[in-house]
Amino acid sequence: MIPPGSTIGVLGGGQLGRMLAHAATRLGYRLHVYEPQENCPAGEVATREFNSAYTDKERLKEFAQGCAAITYEFENVPVKPLWAIEDEVQLRPHWDVLEVCQNRAREKNWLKRNNIPVVPFAEVEAGGDLAAGIRTVGLPCVVKTADFGYDGKGQLKVASKADVAAAQKAFAKSRAVVEGFIDFKCELSVVVARNADGQMSTFPVAENIHTKHILDFSIVPARIESAVAEEAAQLACNIAEAFGLVGLMAVELFLTDDGKLLVNEMAPRTHNSGHWSLDACVTSQFEQQVRAITGLPLGSTEMTAPAAVMVNILGDAWKWDGDALVGSPDWAQLLADPRAKLHLYGKSEPRRARKMGHFTVTGRTMSKTLALARSLKASLND
Numbered sequence: 001m002i003p004p005g006s007t008i009g010v011l012g013g014g015q016l017g018r019m020l021a022h023a024a025t026r027l028g029y030r031l032h033v034y035e036p037q038e039n040c041p042a043g044e045v046a047t048r049e050f051n052s053a054y055t056d057k058e059r060l061k062e063f064a065q066g067c068a069a070i071t072y073e074f075e076n077v078p079v080k081p082l083w084a085i086e087d088e089v090q091l092r093p094h095w096d097v098l099e100v101c102q103n104r105a106r107e108k109n110w111l112k113r114n115n116i117p118v119v120p121f122a123e124v125e126a127g128g129d130l131a132a133g134i135r136t137v138g139l140p141c142v143v144k145t146a147d148f149g150y151d152g153k154g155q156l157k158v159a160s161k162a163d164v165a166a167a168q169k170a171f172a173k174s175r176a177v178v179e180g181f182i183d184f185k186c187e188l189s190v191v192v193a194r195n196a197d198g199q200m201s202t203f204p205v206a207e208n209i210h211t212k213h214i215l216d217f218s219i220v221p222a223r224i225e226s227a228v229a230e231e232a233a234q235l236a237c238n239i240a241e242a243f244g245l246v247g248l249m250a251v252e253l254f255l256t257d258d259g260k261l262l263v264n265e266m267a268p269r270t271h272n273s274g275h276w277s278l279d280a281c282v283t284s285q286f287e288q289q290v291r292a293i294t295g296l297p298l299g300s301t302e303m304t305a306p307a308a309v310m311v312n313i314l315g316d317a318w319k320w321d322g323d324a325l326v327g328s329p330d331w332a333q334l335l336a337d338p339r340a341k342l343h344l345y346g347k348s349e350p351r352r353a354r355k356m357g358h359f360t361v362t363g364r365t366m367s368k369t370l371a372l373a374r375s376l377k378a379s380l381n382d
């Protein structure tokens, strides 16, 4: 066990690190953050901030020497530099989990190898025959860069043969994955934690609504049959077990029209779709991450309200005149409502499509909670 009073390190300094810092310090830990960019959201609330490239082995070593365990809040941390610190400190999860999750081709092959249902896919090397990959999978499909994709970046839908040439041009220099386009009933996610003793715990399944590939709403509990929710939780546990995970991870899934669950992607960290747990769960996903990596007993994931809806607040909610920023959202109605909780990440510069904060609404019935969430969202730029 890593007792309270010890120092935890986190690689990445965005909002997930910031909320981890809140949870860690509340339990009496110190939190050190390592992030290339100065004045990051997590650095503002962490005990100490290290700013250097992820490939700076000296600085990483110095960071590692001050920590009892290191976790992640960003999955595109390069893996190789971590080899140099793995003898100094517990990496939780281990870098091999990170390595699988940060590349879509490795991720999908890993899932297939471990008998986890996955979206039909084909891999195409950089400069390889994308048209052949598309033929293998069939139309319609989605082409994604294997590396560094997030919030729908590096993705292109190929609906018909006429789109193939544009995709070939766009992905000429990238290693890519071609995926069958899934006409899903809904998108789901499960956050799972596992500790070094093999104890596991899942959060209630979230139903996620994306707009322009970015998470817009998370609805918890998901409006699905309980057998499907149990199956989703079981898949997340199977994945955590197969990795020998020590830490926390999120699994995104598609529920198809014929009731099948397919894993879309995994993240070896807390997840946007788990933010509702800060305001509607006995233990938040951030506290659970702390508990899982330190060896404290895992916390209860029981909800504290029958229904919760999390709404992302993007830079779009600010007032714009063309490209010029002309004002802030109107927070008054949201802040006045006792059923809503606002979280802002302290990012200095709002940009369109940039995650600036979120709010969670709780209530007794899902239909009313969702309606209130939508109307409070609309109130931000009345």
Ligand SMILES: Nc1ncnc2c1ncn2[C@@H]1O[C@H](COP(=O)(O)OP(=O)(O)O)[C@@H](O)[C@H]1O
Pocket: 119, 142, 149, 150, 151, 152, 153, 179, 180, 181, 182, 183, 184, 187, 210, 213, 214, 252, 264, 265
């Ligand atoms: N194969 C697919 N079929 C249908 N929709 C997809 C598919 N892949 C991605 N999407 C949509 O795009 C969103 C973002 O894609 P995802 O693979 O999760 O990448 P990331 O979240 O890393 O940007 C998904 O949540 C889903 O709404």
Ligand SMILES: [Mg+2]
Pocket: 252, 265
């Ligand atoms: Mg995703």
